[in-house]
Amino acid sequence: MDTSIVDVVIGMQYGDEGKGKIANQMAQSGDYDYVVRFNGGGNAGHTIYLNGEKIVTHLVPCGVLHGVPSVIGNGCVINTKKLFEELEYLEGLGFDTSILKIAENAHIITQDHIDEDSKDTTIGTTRTGNGPCYKDKVGRTGIRAKDVPELQPYLVDMYSLIHSSPRKFLAEGAQGYWLDIDFGDYPYVTSSNTGVGAVLNNGFNYRQVWNVVGVIKCYSTYVGAKGYQKDDERFEQLREIGQEYGATTGRARQIDWLDLDEVNVACKMNGVDFLIINKMDVLRQVDSAWNLYEDQMVVSCSDENSFMQRIEKYLDSSIEIEFQGQLH
Numbered sequence: 001m002d003t004s005i006v007d008v009v010i011g012m013q014y015g016d017e018g019k020g021k022i023a024n025q026m027a028q029s030g031d032y033d034y035v036v037r038f039n040g041g042g043n044a045g046h047t048i049y050l051n052g053e054k055i056v057t058h059l060v061p062c063g064v065l066h067g068v069p070s071v072i073g074n075g076c077v078i079n080t081k082k083l084f085e086e087l088e089y090l091e092g093l094g095f096d097t098s099i100l101k102i103a104e105n106a107h108i109i110t111q112d113h114i115d116e117d118s119k120d121t122t123i124g125t126t127r128t129g130n131g132p133c134y135k136d137k138v139g140r141t142g143i144r145a146k147d148v149p150e151l152q153p154y155l156v157d158m159y160s161l162i163h164s165s166p167r168k169f170l171a172e173g174a175q176g177y178w179l180d181i182d183f184g185d186y187p188y189v190t191s192s193n194t195g196v197g198a199v200l201n202n203g204f205n206y207r208q209v210w211n212v213v214g215v216i217k218c219y220s221t222y223v224g225a226k227g228y229q230k231d232d233e234r235f236e237q238l239r240e241i242g243q244e245y246g247a248t249t250g251r252a253r254q255i256d257w258l259d260l261d262e263v264n265v266a267c268k269m270n271g272v273d274f275l276i277i278n279k280m281d282v283l284r285q286v287d288s289a290w291n292l293y294e295d296q297m298v299v300s301c302s303d304e305n306s307f308m309q310r311i312e313k314y315l316d317s318s319i320e321i322e323f324q325g326q327l328h
């Protein structure tokens with residue numbers, strides 16, 4: 001290997017697909033020198049079960065849970081106070097957080113950003129200051145990590161990290177492709193790019209992108225202000241059984257059947273090699289729930305097997321598909 005390479009984990013829906021679980025499985029394989037978060041901020045909530053214990057992270061990459069050096073990349077936005085709280089929480093659980101690094105050109109969320117975000121009533125944001133911070137970044141009035149004294153010990157320059165010697169990276173995405181600022185359902189989106197392009201904007205060149213792993217659930221969820229869920233008792237059941245409540249805000253997620261067209265587009269736009277389909281054990285517990293959308297029409301499958309076959313037939317045959325349950 002004469003250059004660094006990066007494997008990427010991306011959500012193909014509206015976030016909460018179980019990326020945390022997959023990135024965690026990959027990070028603990030021992031294959032990676034670094035885990036990098038490449039977009040978003042504390043709006044994300046990654047739920048990971050480790051040795052039976054539930055751990056929720058927001059900004060810190062999952063590598064820290066496995067002793068793998070980890071980086072908050074320049075595509076991310078950082079609430080310094082929340083970051084230190086998260087580090088303290090992880091240290092309290094026995095993890096060594098001294099292996100965390102922060103891109104010197106990542107942007108900082110201020111109290112003004114949080115105040116502005118807290119006035120939002122139309123998008124249903126997580127009120128973490130995310131959007132206003134990216135607004136200042138693009139408006140060239142932002143504050144960067146290198147401007148903050150408390151962050152000096154953590155700073156890293158992405159060019160040296162990636163290009164000074166060959167290393168193997170795992171890039172852990174936040175949110176999902178349909179929340180992407182450009183390609184999502186604007187304005188009901190987050191304020192960053194959530195797809196594979198965002199990885200390149202953290203300093204990787206296109207040749208370095210290796211495997212792209214897409215993650216979905218076998219049904220859809222969305223959290224935010226637009227009306228998304230239709231009236232159907234089975235969605236209420238799925239919410240309870242799948243515990244579909246926000247890891248960051250506790251809000252109830254709206255539920256719908258799996259949309260294969262959405263997944264298909266997201267796979268193509270991100271060059272997905274592997275697709276993980278999560279929470280099969282949840283869908284199994286609801287009667288007559290093996291449903292999905294094809295061309296905006298609901299298709300009801302007779303059983304789990306025909307549901308799986310339908311998905312495999314619909315998506316590009318080069319994609320390697322794996323079905324999983326909630327925990328593994």
Ligand code: IMP
Binds near residue numbers: 174
């Ligand atoms: P923001 O990212 O806080 O600005 O929120 C914009 C939209 O993205 C809202 O609909 C949020 O609920 C949604 N969102 C942001 N982060 C996540 C996430 O990690 N999971 C699911 N939805 C998210």
Ligand code: MG
Binds near residue numbers: 015017045
């Ligand atoms: Mg989440």
